[in-house]
Amino acid sequence: MAAEVCHQAIGTLQSHSFLNNLNHPQKVGNNLVRLVTKDFISTNGLSRSGSSYCGQMNRRSVVIRSSASQTSIVDPVSSSPSKSNSSDKPKKSNEAALILIRHGESLWNEKNLFTGCVDVPLSKKGIDEAIEAGKRISSIPVDVIFTSALIRAQMTAMLAMTQHRRKKVPIVMHNESEQAKAWSQVFSEDTIKQSIPVIASWQLNERMYGELQGLNKQETADRYGKEQVHEWRRSYDTPPPNGESLEMCAQRAVAYFRDHIEPQLLSGKNVMIAAHGNSLRSIIMYLDKLTSQEVISLELSTGIPMLYIIKEGRFIRRGSPIAPTEAGVYAYTKRLALYKQKLDEM
Incomplete structure (x- = not known):
């Protein structure tokens, strides 16, 4: 079963691409919406020396055919049918859910x-972990998914x-080319819903470990010494040779989260x-506003x-859902509870 699901998932992962700006649709012709990415730039004084970023992607744009109201990606389950809205701006909400998942075990983890930043797929155990993760979040709404540019993260999602x-x-x-954009358009409103x-996005890639x-981690410890390898892996500002520090x-x-993901959450x-x-x-x-010493542990x-859960602009950690019916997750927010109730009724 897991292998069959994996095969279906891999079939959808034919290329890596960006969509950095979902909030500013423009109406063109017959409800054609062009979503244009921003040029990604060096932020916070971040150096781009060497090969630290695993092959940065080209600047790109994406075209999706959709009505203006649908580009807000409102889940039909969480909102009842409403009258058409003449405004192109998505309604803002004071509450939204953020799910973080570290990819399942990869073949190199194994x-x-x-x-x-080496791009290797999940192991069989990793496939099972990704499926189990899906079961845990199966009753939590998801409107948009962000992944790294690496296959193990995309397979997990x-x-x-x-x-x-x-x-x-x-x-x-x-959206690698004009042809790719044209060929990947969706022309069914129901399908878009x-x-x-x-x-x-490459900005969400794993830390580049350089040389x-x-x-092998054990052989590396034997060669360089456990203390040196531990410093490379767990210190905040010491990079491995020709690699990235945390x-x-x-x-x-x-920077990517603040610029491209947080606005999605703030819009509901x-x-x-x-x-x-x-x-x-x-x-x-x-x-969580952790210090550099707290994050390394x-x-x-x-x-x-x-x-x-983001409420009134504040992020509140709810931990890991144990199962779709885990009370602590749904008891905290009426919105999630109502979403699950409607799923149950369906």
Whole structure:
């Protein structure tokens, strides 16, 4: 069963792409909406020396055919049918859900190798972890998915969504060329309503481990000494040879979160991020206001989702849902409770 689901998920992952700006649709012709990415730039003084960012992607744009009201990605379950709204601006909400998932075990995790930005898929255990993660979040609304540009994070997101009770279909945004944009347009309003856009970004990639990538972790400790390897892996500002420190990873990941993901949440959209141990640690450091010393001791297990609720602009951690009926998650917010109730009724 897991292998079959994996095969279906891999079939959707034909390329990596960006969609950095969902909030500013423009009406063109017959409800044609062009969503244009911003040029990604160096932020917070972040250096781009060497190969630290695993092959940065080209600047891109995406075209989706949709009505202006649908570009707000409001889940039909969480809102009853309403009269058409002449305003193009999505309604703002004071509450939204944020799901963070570290990818399932990869084939190099299984072999105890430093992976970093090397693009390797999930192991069989990782596939099972992603499916189990999906079961845990199956009653939590998801309007838009952000992933890293690496296949293990994208596989995790796709496999998790196969378990969601809403049965919406994740659609990876393909926009490598004008032809790709034209060929990937969706012309059914009903299909668009049952879809979730998936935006991939290199800024959410794992920390680049430089010359350690591909090396066995135990053999590396034997060669360089346990203390030195521990400093490379767990210090905040010491990078491995020709690699990134956690501080450097945090600069790019948090800047992307602030600029492109947080606005989605503030507008009331429910977001899932499937990424990596260090990029997610960086985002959690921002959400929980952790110090550089506190974040280095933060451990994230593979395939275990973590839920945050944003209320009145404040992020509140709810932990990991144990099961779709886990009381603590739904008791906290009326919106999530009503969403689950409507799913049950359906």
